[in-house]
Amino acid sequence: MKMHFSLxxxxxxxxxxxxxxxxxxxxxxFDYSAAYxxxxxxxxxxxxxxxxxxxxxxxxxxxxSGSIPCxxxxxxxxxxxxxPLDIRRIPLNEPIRGWVRYDDCWxxxxxxxxxxxxxxxxxxxxxxxxxxxxxxxWTLGPWNLEHPQFWCCTxxxxxxxxxxxxxxxxxxxHKLRLMEELLAYRxxxxxxxxxxxxxxxxxxxxxxxxxxxxxxxxxxxxxVDAADPRWIELVEEYTRAYYRxxxxxxxxxxxxxVMTVEHWGAAxxxxxxxxxxxxxxxxxxxxxxxxxxxxxxxDWNDPWGSTERLYRLAVSEAKAARATAKVYxxxxxxxxxxxxxxxxxxxxxxxxxxxxxxxxxxMSRAVGADGITMEVxxxxxxxxxxCAAIRDN
Amino acid sequence: xxxxxxxxLCMAASASCKASCGCDDGCRPxxxxxxxxxxxxxxxxxxxxxxxxxxxxxxxVMEIGGCEKSVEWIEKEGNAAHPAWSPDGQTxxxxxxxxxxxxxxxxxxxTGYHLRLWRKGETPREITSGRYRDYAPSFSPDGSxxxxxxxxxxxxxxxxxxxxxxxxxxxxxxxxxxxxxxxGSLNSGSGQSALSRDGRILVWAQVDDFQxxxxxxxARADTPKLSGSAxxxxxxxxxxxxxxxxxxxxxxxxxxxxxxxxVYSLNPRxxxxxxxxxxxxxxxxxxxxxxxxxxxxxxxxxxxxxxDFPSAAAGDATAGPSQAFPPEKVLFSVExxxxxxxxxxxxxxxxxxxxxxxxxxxxxxxxxxxARFAEIAMGRYSEHSVGxxxxxDSGVPEFGVRSGDGTYAKCxxxxxxxxxxxxxxTGIRTADSLYFSGPDGIPASRRLAGGTLAIDHxxxxxxxxxxxxxxxxxxxxxxxxxxxxxxxxxxxxEVFE
Numbered sequence: 001m002k003m004h005f006s007l008x009x010x011x012x013x014x015x016x017x018x019x020x021x022x023x024x025x026x027x028x029x030f031d032y033s034a035a036y037x038x039x040x041x042x043x044x045x046x047x048x049x050x051x052x053x054x055x056x057x058x059x060x061x062x063x064x065s066g067s068i069p070c071x072x073x074x075x076x077x078x079x080x081x082x083x084p085l086d087i088r089r090i091p092l093n094e095p096i097r098g099w100v101r102y103d104d105c106w107x108x109x110x111x112x113x114x115x116x117x118x119x120x121x122x123x124x125x126x127x128x129x130x131x132x133x134x135x136x137x138w139t140l141g142p143w144n145l146e147h148p149q150f151w152c153c154t155x156x157x158x159x160x161x162x163x164x165x166x167x168x169x170x171x172x173x174h175k176l177r178l179m180e181e182l183l184a185y186r187x188x189x190x191x192x193x194x195x196x197x198x199x200x201x202x203x204x205x206x207x208x209x210x211x212x213x214x215x216x217x218x219x220x221x222x223x224v225d226a227a228d229p230r231w232i233e234l235v236e237e238y239t240r241a242y243y244r245x246x247x248x249x250x251x252x253x254x255x256x257x258v259m260t261v262e263h264w265g266a267a268x269x270x271x272x273x274x275x276x277x278x279x280x281x282x283x284x285x286x287x288x289x290x291x292x293x294x295x296x297x298x299d300w301n302d303p304w305g306s307t308e309r310l311y312r313l314a315v316s317e318a319k320a321a322r323a324t325a326k327v328y329x330x331x332x333x334x335x336x337x338x339x340x341x342x343x344x345x346x347x348x349x350x351x352x353x354x355x356x357x358x359x360x361x362x363m364s365r366a367v368g369a370d371g372i373t374m375e376v377x378x379x380x381x382x383x384x385x386x387c388a389a390i391r392d393n
Numbered sequence: 394x395x396x397x398x399x400x401x402l403c404m405a406a407s408a409s410c411k412a413s414c415g416c417d418d419g420c421r422p423x424x425x426x427x428x429x430x431x432x433x434x435x436x437x438x439x440x441x442x443x444x445x446x447x448x449x450x451x452x453x454v455m456e457i458g459g460c461e462k463s464v465e466w467i468e469k470e471g472n473a474a475h476p477a478w479s480p481d482g483q484t485x486x487x488x489x490x491x492x493x494x495x496x497x498x499x500x501x502x503x504t505g506y507h508l509r510l511w512r513k514g515e516t517p518r519e520i521t522s523g524r525y526r527d528y529a530p531s532f533s534p535d536g537s538x539x540x541x542x543x544x545x546x547x548x549x550x551x552x553x554x555x556x557x558x559x560x561x562x563x564x565x566x567x568x569x570x571x572x573x574x575x576x577g578s579l580n581s582g583s584g585q586s587a588l589s590r591d592g593r594i595l596v597w598a599q600v601d602d603f604q605x606x607x608x609x610x611x612a613r614a615d616t617p618k619l620s621g622s623a624x625x626x627x628x629x630x631x632x633x634x635x636x637x638x639x640x641x642x643x644x645x646x647x648x649x650x651x652x653x654x655x656v657y658s659l660n661p662r663x664x665x666x667x668x669x670x671x672x673x674x675x676x677x678x679x680x681x682x683x684x685x686x687x688x689x690x691x692x693x694x695x696x697x698x699x700x701d702f703p704s705a706a707a708g709d710a711t712a713g714p715s716q717a718f719p720p721e722k723v724l725f726s727v728e729x730x731x732x733x734x735x736x737x738x739x740x741x742x743x744x745x746x747x748x749x750x751x752x753x754x755x756x757x758x759x760x761x762x763x764a765r766f767a768e769i770a771m772g773r774y775s776e777h778s779v780g781x782x783x784x785x786d787s788g789v790p791e792f793g794v795r796s797g798d799g800t801y802a803k804c805x806x807x808x809x810x811x812x813x814x815x816x817x818x819t820g821i822r823t824a825d826s827l828y829f830s831g832p833d834g835i836p837a838s839r840r841l842a843g844g845t846l847a848i849d850h851x852x853x854x855x856x857x858x859x860x861x862x863x864x865x866x867x868x869x870x871x872x873x874x875x876x877x878x879x880x881x882x883x884x885x886x887e888v889f890e
Contacts, residue, residue, distance in 0.1 A: 039495040078445055079429070080688070082543070083448050083529040084488065084506055084558075086568075088607060088631060090528045090600060092556045093544035099496035104448060135603055136556040137580050146689060148647040148654060156798030156844075159626045159649055161606050182472075199604065209649055247622035301447050312457060 014023075022371025023390060024328060025056035025291070029109055030065050031378045034096045035259050039105035044112035051377045052063075053121060055391030058371075059129035060305050061113045062189050063182055067132040068140020070102040071110040076142050083138055084288075088145050090137040110185055124184050125189030125256075131198030131237035132163040132274075143174055145371065153206040155224065163193045163200045166212045172242045179246050180368045183253045190250055191258045192243070195294045195336065201274045202226045202235040209235070223238045227273050235276040240287065244349075247287045257288040258328070260373075262339070265306075284320035288328035291318045292373045295339040300348055304359070311367040319368075325371035331360055331390060333374065333381045341375065361393035422670070422686075422695035426461060427454065429687040430475065430632075430674045434482045437679045441476035441485055443725055444719050452487055457694070465510050470564045479565070480536040485511045486565075488528035488541075489519070499524075510565065520567035526558075529584045534592050542584025558582040560597055560617070570593045574617040575761070575790060577807030577837065578602055581861050589613060589639045594888065596661065597640060598622060598631040598834065601839035604800060607631035608840065609644060609887055610659050619883045622840045623661035626825065630657065632674050635642040637681035641702050645673040656686050658702045664890055665703035670695070674888070718823065718875035732857025742772055742854075742871060746797065746847040747824040751876040752783045755817045755867040760809035761883060767769045768858045770869055775850035783820050785810065792820025792829045795846040804829035804839050815867065818874050830879040838882060 029038050029047055036043040051059055062070060069076050083091035092098035095295065102109050111124070117124035133139045142387060144151075150164040152172050164171045182190065188222045203226035214222045214234060223231050250257050261271045261279045271277045293314050299306035310327055318325045332341035345356040364372050374382065374390070382390070425431070428442035435621050441454045452473040453464040467473055471491025478485055490506035492499065497821040518853035523528045525545035532539055540562045546709045559575035559598050560583040573595075580603040587596050595614040598607045606629040612620035623642070624630045628647040636658075646666065654673040659666045668674075672686040673691065684701075685694045724741055744750045754769045769783040774780035779801070788810055793803035804827040810816055818859045821828040821836065822845060828836035875881060 017765075035495060037495050038495040039497070041638075043495075043497075077448075077500075080445055080448070080472070082472065082492075084526045085596075087529050087542075087585055090556050090558050091544050092578065093526070094523060096496045096500045098544075099492065099499065101496070101729065133603070135580075137582070138556050138601060149652055153649060154798040154800060156627075157604065157649055157798070158798065159629060159647065161629070163602070168716055240399070263643055284830060 017042065020057060021057045021365060022058055022326075022328065023054070024058040024060060024371060025054055025190040025374045025377045026060050026062070026112075026188075026193075026303075028065075028127075028376050028378075029050055029070060029102065029113075029388075030062070030097065030100065031376065033100045035379050038096075038109070039100060039102065039107070041107050041112045044109050045116045048113055048116045048120060049123075050379060052122065054102040054374055054387045056122065056374065056377070058114070058123040058125060058189065058190065059117055060125040061110055062376075063110070063125045064129065064141075065102075066134040066136070067141030068103065068139055069141075069178075069181075071108050072103055073181055075174065075250075079142055081142055081147070086142070088249065089140060091119045091388065092136065092138045096159065101364075102183050110182075114185055114187070117244050123188045124185075125191060125258075126185065126187045127178075127191050127193060128182065128252055128372065129193045129196040131196045131197040133201065134196070135198060142345070147171075151207075152200065153207040154204060155206045155222075155226070157206070160204050162198050163204065165209065165210065166242045167204055167205070167213070167238045172238075172245060175242060176249065176317065180249055180260070183255060183347050185248055186253055187255055189256045189258055190246070191260060191292065192246070192288070193260045193340075194271055194277055195260055197275060199242075202232055202276050205231075205235050210292060217342065225241050227256055227268075232272055232276055236272065236278055239276045240278070240285075243282060243339070244285075256292045258288065258292050259288045260292045260294045260327075263293050263310055265297065265310050265313065267297075267372045278282050280317060280321040283318060286322070288368070289322075289324070290328065293330055293377070294373075295330050295332055295336065295341070296346075298340065303345060303349055304363075305362075308363055311363060328371045328373045329360075329364040329367075331357055331364075331370045331372045331374050333377070334384070336375060353383060354389045357362075357386050357389040358393055361390065365393075420546045422693035425457070425685065425692040425694055426455065426464070427690065428692045429689060430474055431685040431687065432478060432676045433678050433685065433693045434478050435480055435642040435679055436482055440481075440685060440692070441478065441487075442687075443474050443476070452476050452485070454485070454514075465513075469518065472506075473548050475508075477530045477532060478534050478540075483512055484565070486530040486539055487511070487568075488526075489517070489531065490526070504529060508539065508567075508796075517735055520563075520565070527561075529586075531586055533562075533588050534590050537564065539565055540586040540588070540595075540597075542582070542586075546572070546648065556580045556582075556606055558584055558585055574612075574620075575807060575833070576601065576839075578803070578805030581608075583610075587633050587635055587642075590637070591639065594639075594661075596633045596635070598633060598644075598673060602803070602805075605839075609633050609642065609659070609661075609790055611885070612829065613883065613888055615881070618837070619880070619884065620838070621885050621888065622826075623659065623664065623885070625664055625666060625763070626840060626844070628657075628666065630659070633659075634676050635699060636677055636702075637679065643669070643675040643677055643684065645675070654689075656684070660703050662885060663703075664885075667701065667703040669697075669701045669856060691781075718881070719873070721751065721872050721874040721876045723870050723872040726869070727856075728868050730856050730866055734856045736854040736856065738772075738851035740851065742848070744822070744847050744848045744850040744873070748873055749821065749852070749875060750781075750817055750871070750873050750880075751821045752781060752792065753817065753819040753868075753870045753872075753876055753878070754783055755815065756810070756865055757867060758788070758814045758816070759865055767865075769866055771855040771858070772848070772871075773852045773855060774848050775852060776846055776848060780846070780848045780851070781820070781822065783818060790816075790818045790829070790831070793828060794841075795824050795848075796841045797846055799846060801843055802827060802839065804837055806831055807837060811861075817878065819879050821876060822881065828879065828882070830876075834878055834880045836879050836882060 033221040431442040479735040530541040559655040563570040592689040675686040790806035830836040
């Protein structure tokens with residue numbers, strides 16, 4: 001194991017030293033479960049090899065499905081997760097996907113993927129989704145189901161089990177223990193994904209504890225509108241406390257912290273309003289190192305001009321917040337809940353997908369980005385032509 | 394004065410409790426053993442329970458007060474859980490699974506979670522089969538049927554493979570298997586059923602969709618589709634069990650402010666609840682004097698007394714269909730409308746948060762839908778651009794509204810419409826629930842936690858987006874009151890008549 005760590009470190013060092021344009025691929029092994037035997041060492045290797053066809057030199061392996069870990073996690077052990085043992089978890093009844101158990105299979109998929117990445121001489125990192133559900137009830141984790149007292153809550157006072165509130169120190173401690181489990185794999189990079197929230201927004205933070213804190217601070221009832229700047233400020237404060245905790249732990253392992261955010265240009269700060277994340281502040285305060293823009297929203301009257309302006313803006317803002325910050329720009333293989341990927345550009349601009357990707361790759365380099373990110377690479381959602389465009393540019 | 398009175402009552406109750414259970418210190422629980430989800434045998438002398446052992450779930454049976462060495466383990470391998478005694482105490486039903494392959498390797502196999510029956514001294518007998526999960530069994534009081542939750546045989550329900558469980562029953566020999574109730578929509582679940590001792594009333598735990606949590610519904614056993622909520626609107630609850638006299642339920646519950654999962658008693662007729670203690674998975678002894686429950690790790694037993702149950706006057710009304718609805722009054726009606734169209738509403742459809750209203754459309758399903766979401770009618774309001782909507786989502790009819798806190802809530806039809814099918818769809822919103830009915834006039838329902846959004850400032854009605862033409866929407870009506878083509882749900886009082 002020690003040898004593998006060393007090899008991974010060498011790979012990482014060589015990538016950083018060469019100043020190579022970084023091509024980061026997100027991976028969700030669950031998406032391959034109907035194609036490969038993903039609960040085996042061989043399955044994880046096949047996934048990595050498939051992803052490397054894109055020309056990726058950094059891979060980020062997804063850590064969980066909702067809050068069900070994709071590795072044997074001591075923190076998320078009881079009650080037993082396998083459906084239907086915990087009657088509170090509704091089973092997924094698909095023949096394959098509904099039965100995979102990455103947390104309790106014959107191997108440790110994250111370890112297997114990290115080892116194979118080292119063999120393939122690519123940098124290994126972990127893609128951490130901040131959601132606790134993936135829009136399906138079976139993805140709620142044991143700790144969540146065991147601690148309703150920490151569940152989020154709607155403004156109307158209805159408990160919302162989709163996530164536990166970071167306001168509570170117990171919740172932050174739990175999540176930091178999970179993060180320590182991930183850091184034990186010695187990933188070069190941890191990517192905190194703000195795109196996937198599982199329906200959580202600050203509007204789900206009207207818990208008894210948070211509203212009490214509001215009343216203590218402002219001597220009035222909490223705002224009806226969760227986009228109220230003071231409400232956002234309150235939620236952002238304890239959300240940031242959690243990220244600071246991650247940073248302190250990541251520093252010990254020398255792990256780079258990247259945050260995935262969205263950039264809507266002049267429109268209201270989507271990340272702040274919907275995720276309670278002030279990414280510029282996180283960069284300034286040395287809580288994250290780098291920013292991966294998940295997607296931009298172009299003006300379709302001028303798709304290329306507007307995309308370039310947004311790319312330049314993202315790079316300049318990130319560098320202004322933290323001069324050493326790296327910025328990654330998106331090569332998104334599909335439209336993600338209304339967010340346009342390169343297929344949308346191809347459709348609107350009447351170009352091939354490979355032509356679009358070539359142009360986006362060149363644009364990313366031209367605006368001074370440090371690399372690109374590929375939204376989750378599945379078995380075939382990045383075509384061979386697109387992969388060639390990514391590899392060659 | 395009220396506080397003083399409460400104190401006196403509490404002291405009296407405590408004295409009564411002490412007298413009834415014989416404890417020196419009231420109803421202090423005693424720890425029985427490591428384990429969860431315990432259930433009393435019908436003679437009250439034994440318990441069956443679940444214990445996690447080295448990552449596997451085991452079922453043990455022991456005498457109350459017995460020692461660890463006396464525990465009899467039902468299965469030696471695999472996972473066994475959810476034990477339920479037959480009424481004669483001779484048989485234990487439970488779910489059993491032993492996946493020894495990867496999901497990929499087992500994809501075409503018949504392994505799964507199946508129901509098994511265990512009798513002392515005999516090899517367990519499997520009574521279900523197939524690549525399904527059958528779980529959470531319970532016997533009818535006369536022992537003639539087993540109710541259980543399952544992922545099996547979804548047929549042409551909206552989502553062939555989905556996060557979904559339904560409530561089924563069968564004879565204990567595995568024959569005469571039938572669907573009792575299926576909510577039908579993605580992320581819905583029904584299970585953990587319990588029949589009242591007279592066999593008339595069925596209660597079960599239900600999840601309406603992803604954004605909600607388990608709560609308890611009750612219905613007459615012969616008409617489970619006409620059910621109502623037995624729990625207060627903002628309460629999460631599961632694992633209902635009847636008391637001996639059939640007046641109350643005990644369950645695991647959570648209300649905002651609770652320190653964690655708690656054992657609650659519940660009067661399903663009134664919705665009144667009372668928190669008994671912290672814990673979960675309660676079961677009441679056959680003589681009604683004791684209760685076992687767990688804290689997620691250990692089983693406890695404690696005495697019960699009258700003070701553990703809500704008084705007749707306590708609590709508020711349930712979210713069940715307890716109110717009388719006025720008859721339908723059509724406010725808007727159009728035959729074969731041209732669409733897409735935007736109709737100014739000019740003050741029509743000011744439904745407030747409590748007025749019962751319905752949207753009824755007769756449609757002819759296309760061979761191929763032009764988009765995933767095909768709107769039939771959408772009411773746009775100042776309060777929200779989607780105040781209500783009737784639509785097809787990938788061919789599955791849905792009726793959706795905003796609930797009181799602005800979140801979207803929907804009720805989904807239990808199947809796709811068929812090509813060329815002409816069908817009348819009726820969505821109904823009441824002050825606390827949503828209903829959705831197809832041709833049989835029996836509405837599916839879900840509760841709306843926290844009431845419904847006041848819809849008082851209508852702007853316009855969108856019809857038929859993104860369709861074009863006149864062939865699909867044959868008629869559209871919007872009105873107040875209970876629509877005459879839909880069977881009225883039982884009130885909670887009617888359920889218990």
